[in-house]
Amino acid sequence: MFAGRDVLVAGAGVTGTSAVPALLELGARVTVTDGNAERLAELEGLGAELVAGLSAPPEGTDLVVTSPGWRPTAPLLAAAAEAGIEVIGDVELAWRLSRTRENPPVWLAVTGTNGKTTTVGMLESILRAAGVNAVACGNVGFAVLDAVSGGYDVLAVELSSFQLHWSATLAPHASVVLNLAEDHLDWHGSMEAYAADKGKIYTHAGTVVFNADDAWSARLAAGHEGAVGFRLDTPRPGEVGLVEDLLVDRAFVADPRHAEELATVPDVRPAGPHNVANALAAAALARAYGVPVEAVAKGLREFQPGAHRAVEVAEIDGVRYINDSKATNPHAAAGSLLAHPGVVWIAGGQLKGASVDELVAAVSGRLRGAVLLGTDAGVIAAALARHAPNVPVQRVAPGDDDPMSAAVEAARVLARPGDVVLLAPAAASLDMFRNYAHRGDAFADAVRQLRGGASDRG
Numbered sequence: 001m002f003a004g005r006d007v008l009v010a011g012a013g014v015t016g017t018s019a020v021p022a023l024l025e026l027g028a029r030v031t032v033t034d035g036n037a038e039r040l041a042e043l044e045g046l047g048a049e050l051v052a053g054l055s056a057p058p059e060g061t062d063l064v065v066t067s068p069g070w071r072p073t074a075p076l077l078a079a080a081a082e083a084g085i086e087v088i089g090d091v092e093l094a095w096r097l098s099r100t101r102e103n104p105p106v107w108l109a110v111t112g113t114n115g116k117t118t119t120v121g122m123l124e125s126i127l128r129a130a131g132v133n134a135v136a137c138g139n140v141g142f143a144v145l146d147a148v149s150g151g152y153d154v155l156a157v158e159l160s161s162f163q164l165h166w167s168a169t170l171a172p173h174a175s176v177v178l179n180l181a182e183d184h185l186d187w188h189g190s191m192e193a194y195a196a197d198k199g200k201i202y203t204h205a206g207t208v209v210f211n212a213d214d215a216w217s218a219r220l221a222a223g224h225e226g227a228v229g230f231r232l233d234t235p236r237p238g239e240v241g242l243v244e245d246l247l248v249d250r251a252f253v254a255d256p257r258h259a260e261e262l263a264t265v266p267d268v269r270p271a272g273p274h275n276v277a278n279a280l281a282a283a284a285l286a287r288a289y290g291v292p293v294e295a296v297a298k299g300l301r302e303f304q305p306g307a308h309r310a311v312e313v314a315e316i317d318g319v320r321y322i323n324d325s326k327a328t329n330p331h332a333a334a335g336s337l338l339a340h341p342g343v344v345w346i347a348g349g350q351l352k353g354a355s356v357d358e359l360v361a362a363v364s365g366r367l368r369g370a371v372l373l374g375t376d377a378g379v380i381a382a383a384l385a386r387h388a389p390n391v392p393v394q395r396v397a398p399g400d401d402d403p404m405s406a407a408v409e410a411a412r413v414l415a416r417p418g419d420v421v422l423l424a425p426a427a428a429s430l431d432m433f434r435n436y437a438h439r440g441d442a443f444a445d446a447v448r449q450l451r452g453g454a455s456d457r458g
Contacts, residue, residue, distance in 0.1 A: 001026070001096065001097075001100060002023055002026040002027060002028040003026060003027030003028065004027060004028070004029070005028050005029070005062055005063055006028075006029050006031070006058075006060045006061050006062055006063075007023050007028045007029065007030050007031070007061070007062075007063045007064070007065060008030075008031050008032075008033065008054075008057050008058065008061045008063070008064045008065070008080075009023070009030060009031070009032045009033070009048070009064075009065045009066075010033055010034075010054075010064055010065065010066040010067060010070055010074075010076055010077065011034055011066060011067025011069070011070060012032055012033075012034035012036065012039045012040045012042065012043055012050075013034075013039060013067060014067070014090075014143055015065065015066070015067040015068070015089075015090045015143075016032050016034070016039075016043055016067070017042075017043070017143075018090060018143040018144075018145040018146050019065050019090055019093055019145060020032060020043055020046050020048050021046060022093070022097060022145050022149065023065070023093075024046065024047050024048065026097070030047070030048040030049070031048065031049045031050075031051060031058055031061070032048050032049070032050050032051070033050075033051050033052065033053065033054035033076070034052065034053075035052065035053050037052050040052055054076055055075045055076055055079065056075070056076060056079040056080075056083075057076065057079060057080050057083065057085055061080070061085055062085060062086075063085065063086050063088070064076075064077065064080045064085055064086070064087045064088070065087075065088055065089070065090065065093050066087055066088070066089055066166055067089075067090070068089050068090065068091075068160060068162035068163045068165070068166060069162055071187060072165070087166065088166055088167070088168065089162075089163050089165070089166025089167060090143065090144065090145060090163070091138065091144050091157075091159060091163045091164075091166070091167050091170065092166055092167040092168060092169065092170060093145065094143075094144035094145045094147075094148050095107070095144075095167070095169065095170045095171075096169070097145065097148055098148045101148070103153075105147075105148060105152050105153055105154060105155050106153065106154045106155070106173045106289060107154075107155050107157055107170075107171075107172040107173055108123060108154060108155065108156050108157065108172060108173060108174050108175070108285045108286075108288070108289060109157045109159055109170070109172035109174075109175040109176070109201050109205070110123070110156070110157065110158050110159065110175070110176055110178065110281070110285070111158070111159045111160070111161070111164060111175075111176070111177055111178070111198050111201045112176070112177050112178025112179045112180065112198070112211075112217070113178075113179055113180050113181045113329060113331050113332070114178065114179055114181070114274070114327075114329065114331050114332040114335060115178045115179065115274060115275070115277070115278040115281075115332075115335075116139065116158045116159075116160075116178065117139070117140050117158055117306055117309070117326070118270075118275060118278045118305065118306070118309060119158075119176070119178060119278040119281050119282050120136040120137075120138070120140060120156040120157065120158045120282075121136055121140075121156075121303060121304075121305070121306060122278060122279055122282035122299065122300060122303050123136070123156040123282040123285055123286055124136040124156045125299040125300065125302050125303040125304075126282055126283065126286040126291060126295055126296055126298075126299030126300065126303075127154055127156065127286060127289070127291060127295075127299070128299065128302075129295040129296075129298040129299035129302060130286070130291040130292060130295035130299070132153060132154050132289075132291070133151075133152050133153040133154070134152060134153065134154040134155070134156060135147050135150065135152045135154075135155060135156065136156045136157075136158065137155055137156070137157055137158070138155075138157040138158040138159055138163070139158040139159060139160045139163065140158045144157060154289065156285075157172070159201060161187075161194055161197045161198050162187065162197075164197045164198060164200045164201055165197040165200075167200060169204065170200070170201070170203075170204060171203075171204035171205065171206070172201070172204075172205050172206065173205075173206045173207065173288065173289060174205060174206055174207035174208075174209060174284075174285050174288035174289065175201045175202060175205040175207075175208065175209065175285075176201075176208075176209035176210065176211075176217075176281045176284070176285060177198055177199065177201060177202070177210060177211070177214075177216070177217045177220050177221070178211055178214075178217065178277070178278065178281055179211055179214045179216070179217055179277075179331065180194075180195055180198060180214065180216030180217060180220075181216075181329065181330065181331030181354075182194075182329070182330070182331075182353070182354040182355060186352050186353050195216055195219075195220065198216075198220065199220040202220060202221060202224055205224075206288075207226070207227075207228060207285075207288040208221050208224040208226070208227040208228070209221075209227070209228045209229075209230065209281060209284045209285060209288065210227055210228070210229055210230075211229070211230060211231075211277065211281070212229035212230060212231040212239065213231050213232055213233075213277070226238075228240070228251045228252075228284055228288070230277065230280040230281055230283075230284055231280075232273055232276060232277055232280075235248060235249075235250045235251075235259065236250065237250050237256035237257065238250065238251050238256055239251055240262070240280050240283060240284050240287075241280065242265075242276065242280070243259065245264055245265040245266070246261050246262075246263075246264055246265075247261070247262040247263045247264070247265070247267075247268075247276070247279060247280055247283060247296075248260065248261055248262060249261075249262050249283070249284075249287060249293065251284065251287070252284075252287035252288065260293050261293065262283050262287075262293055262296040262297060263279065263283070263296050263297035263300050263301075264297070267279075267297050267300040267301050268300055269300075269303065269305055270305050270309065270310035270311075270339075271310075271339060272310070272335060272336070272338070272339035273335070273338070273339070274335030274336075274338075274339075275310075275335075279300055282300075283296045283300075286299075306326075307437065307440065308323055308324070308325040308326045308436060308437055308439075308440035309324060309326045310322060310323075310324045310336060310339070311323045311324075311440075313443070313444045313447045313448070314447050314448065314450075314451050316412075316447070316450060316451050317417065318416075318417030318418060319344075319412070319415040319416070319417060319418075319419050319420070319421055320419075320420045320421070321408070321420075321421045321443075321447040321450075322336075322340075322420055322421070322422045322423070323423050323440045323443050323444055323447075324336045324422060324423055324424045325423055325425065325429070325436045325437070325439045325440030325443060326436055326440070327424040327425060327426060328349075328425065328426075328427065328428050328429070328436055329351075329352070329354055329426060329427070330351075330354050330355070330356050330358070330359040330426045331359075332424070332426070333347065333359060333424040333425065333426035334359045334362055334363065336422060336424040337359075337363040337366060337367075337422065337424055338362070338363060338366070340366065340420040340422065341366060342366060342368050342416075342418060342419040342420065343363070343366050343367055343368060343419065343420050343421075343422050344367075344368050344369045344370070344371065344411045344414045344415045344419055344420070344421045344422070345363075345367055345369070345370045345371070345422055345424065346370075346371045346372075346373075346407050346408070346411055346421065346422065346423045346424075346425070346443070347370060347371075347372055347373075347377075347380055347424065347425050347426050347427070348372045348373040348374035348375075348376060348377040348380060348396075348425055348426075348427055349373075349374040349375065349376065349425045349426075349427030349428050349429050349430075349431055349432065349439075350374065350375050350376060350427050350428040350429075350430060350431050351376040351379060351380075351426070351427045351428075352427070352428055354426075355383075356379065356380050356383045356426060357383050357386065357387065359383075359426060360380070360383040360384055360386075360387040360388055361387040364387050364388035364391065367384075367388055367391045368391075368414060368415065368416065368419050369391060369392045369393070369394070369411070369414030369415070370384055370388075370391055370392075370393045370394070371393075371394045371395075371396065371407045371410045371411045371414070372393065372394070372395045372396065373395070373396035373403050373404075373406075373407050373432070374425070374427060374431050374432055375427075375431040376427055377395055377396075380426070381393055381395065392414060394410040394411075394413075394414070396410065402446075403432060404439070404442035404443055404445075404446045405442075405445075405446040405449065407443075407446070408421070408443065408446040408447055408450055409446075409450065412450060421447075423439075423440065423443045425439070
């Protein structure tokens with residue numbers, strides 16, 4: 001499949017680190033290019049030719065493997081397309097490689113605007129509770145290529161819209177689009193284009209799982225025979241859903257007139273309706289693979305939520321401080337905000353073209369105050385003025401030496417016992433921080449400093 005082929009790898013980061021050794025092992029002649037010379041130098045000694053800043057594929061190239069973050073309009077990729085050279089991403093490469101294995105792993109794939117990482121984590125935990133040799137991989141930080149090489153029986157694969165854009169033949173055993181809301185419009189150009197790339201996860205899937213409560217997810221699944229819906233309500237035959245505080249299955253049962261209990265709402269962590277929906281999606285994918293019902297509850301109870309996802313840092317003077325820095329768009333922030341009745345909201349960053357009006361209107365009754373920072377703080381402030389004019393708003397000055405500490409202190413002043421101070425930025429972090437984890441760590445550090453000050457005052 002790859003032996004003797006001339007392959008250009010575009011991007012020396014995560015994609016290059018995993019793709020180059022795999023391609024070389026299969027006998028391909030590999031060239032790597034990247035605009036970052038230092039990152040490119042990290043691949044020295046592997047046996048690939050390293051060329052900085054290529055704007056067109058070298059003569060003889062018959063395949064380009066691109067980093068998912070590269071836009072189709074990048075000069076190198078545009079030149080490849082014009083020359084008729086196939087361009088794929090690392091996920092498509094991993095899929096093709098996995099098909100060459102004697103016992104190829106089963107792929108259970110997850111995408112959506114929000115909840116992907118939580119869902120694949122829940123899915124991995126459920127599969128392992130059933131005794132399956134499974135791993136969460138993909139956009140969670142463990143490259144799919146490395147997972148394919150790891151000999152796992154089942155892959156719980158988180159896929160971004162960028163990764164799906166560069167995938168053509170991917171055919172998971174089962175897949176889900178959790179939800180869709182405005183995000184990455186600066187990359188895709190429109191909501192329709194963004195949705196089309198997300199929908200590629202369904203193109204060749206065996207079992208299609210969709211969110212019956214989300215219009216875009218249901219729309220993308222329409223036309224796929226036997227699609228399985230999940231909903232935060234009583235499930236119809238062929239669906240999984242919620243009956244009072246029980247997660248139940250009417251899809252993967254002998255008689256859909258009857259429901260089998262999968263788990264209880266208290267089994268789901270972190271709490272909140274959006275995470276119950278994630279649990280239902282994970283359960284449906286696991287059941288599509290044949291996992292028994294008892295493994296679902298066990299897996300959900302054993303699941304450990306990742307860092308920066310609705311993690312309580314401390315309770316100080318009757319106020320809980322929660323880090324949900326992973327809420328990097330308005331849809332994710334809405335799910336987090338709606339889980340609490342009284343919130344002082346810390347928000348702001350790069351909105352990437354997304355609107356926050358619908359979010360602010362939906363949560364206005366829960367807001368005790370808002371503290372805004374970052375590039376698009378003014379956009380959020382304007383939405384608050386329109387939809388929540390009585391909510392007190394504090395803005396952290398751009399020149400503040402320690403903006404997160406200033407934000408946490410401002411939130412402390414606004415909060416009252418019983419409230420939650422919630423970092424749910426609704427925006428990306430790169431205007432002020434290295435990534436969302438750095439932002440979350442800064443929040444946690446500021447809260448710990450505040451707790452120390454509270455102890456001193458006591």
